[in-house]
Amino acid sequence: MLVETERFEALIDAILAIIITMIVMEFPLPAQPTLGALIELYPDFIAYILSFMLCFSIWIYHHNLFNIVNRLNSTITWTCGVIMIFVGLLPHVTLMLSTNFYSFMPQAMFGLIFMITNIFTYIMEILIYNEDKANIALALAIENRKSVTITCFIIQIIGFIIGYLYYPPMILIACLLAIITKLSWKYIMNYI
Secondary structure, eight states: OEEOHHHHHHHHHHHHHHHHHHHHHTOOOOSSSSHHHHHTTHHHHHHHHHHHHHHHHHHHHHHHHHTTOOOEEHHHHHHHHHHHHHHTTHHHHHHHHHHSTTOHHHHHHHHHHHHHHHHHHHHHHHHHHHHOTTOHHHHHHHHHHHHHHHHHHHHHHHHHHHHHHTOTTHHHHHHHHHHHHHHHHHHHHHHO
16 A cells, blocks of 8 residues: 655654654743752753754654655555654653653653664654665665764763763763764765
8 A cells, every 4th residue: 555755744844843742841940940950950951952943853864865755655654654653752750851861761761762763763754665666766875874874873872871871861862863863974975
C-alpha cells in the first residue's frame, strides 16, 4: 500500500506541534515576579530548549527528506510512527528532567529518546531507499547522512559514559552537540 507523502508529512507536522505545545504547557511560572526567580528556572529553560530543538530538528529532517521522497509504504509509515511514539514521551521526560536536572535517570531518559529516534530514523532511511532505489536525489541524501548518523551516535555514547561516571548533564550536552552536528552537517560538507 502506497501512502501519499504530503498527507503523511502533514500528520508528522501536527504530531510535533502537539508535542511542542504540551512541553510549553508544562513550563512553570516563577515563584516571584523577579529576575532572580526567573533565573532559578534555568533547568526548566534548558530542558525546554533542548526538547524544542529535538522536535524542530525532526521537523527539519522530515521536511527536507519528504521533499525528495516519491513513494512510501506502510512499513515506512509505521517506522516513522515508532519515532513519533518516543518523541511523544518528550513532554513527560522534559518535566522530569527540569525537576531533577542533575540526576542520571532523567538525563538518561532524554538521551535514550534521542538515541532511539536516531536509530529508527536510520532504519526509516534504509526502508525509504529500498522502496525507491531509482531516486538519485534520495540516494545521495541518505548516503551523505550516514556519516552524520555515526558521528551523532558516537557523541551520544560518549555523553552517556561521561554522564554515568561523572556529570549527568553531559548526556544533555551530548544531545545538544548531536543536534548542532545534524543541523550544520550540510554546511560543513559544502566546505570540505
